[in-house]
Amino acid sequence: MVKPFERRELAQQSVAIHGISIRFACRAFSVSECCYRYQPKLRDENTEISDWLIKLTEGENDWGFGLCFDYLRNVKGKPWNHKRVYRIYCELALNLRIWTRRRLKRNAPESLKEP
Known part of the structure; x- marks a missing residue:
């Protein structure tokens, strides 16, 4: 499609x-x-947001969107909307796949096995 x-x-x-x-x-x-x-109106702030996101994810490989946005909002005091920051985050292909830990399958103890 x-x-x-x-x-x-x-x-x-x-x-x-x-x-x-x-x-x-x-x-x-x-x-x-x-x-x-239609012609999109790109602002200078979008390039500033992308520069910040690239700078943050280069230094910290395990930072996802939540940590990046919280850092920009709370530490740096940037007033950007989370939807806007997420859109730029995805356009830069920075979204991380969160892998869950695989647990090892353990064999049942000998006393619990059927005869």
């Missing part, structure tokens, strides 16, 4: 390369014209 932003990119490429109309490209790729023309 193709994601919406990928469909938008395909529509933009078809308009640029093949010279078809925007309306036709949007209908062909099932993208609204508003989505086709």
Whole structure:
């Protein structure tokens, strides 16, 4: 399944390369014209957030999002929203997989085994 932003990119490429109309490209790729023309407003704070996250995770390999966000909020006093910080954290592919410890299977003691 193709994601919406990928469909938008395909529509933009078809308009640029093949010279078809925007309306036709949007209908062909099932993208609204508003989505086709949308330009995100990137702020300078987003680069500052990403710089902080990269700096924190390089020094501490086992820091997940929670520790990073708590450090930025409580220690550094940054006012950023957790949803915004998490979005940037995921875009940087810093999300850690938390592995649970596997327990060894132990054999039952001889006295508990059936004869």
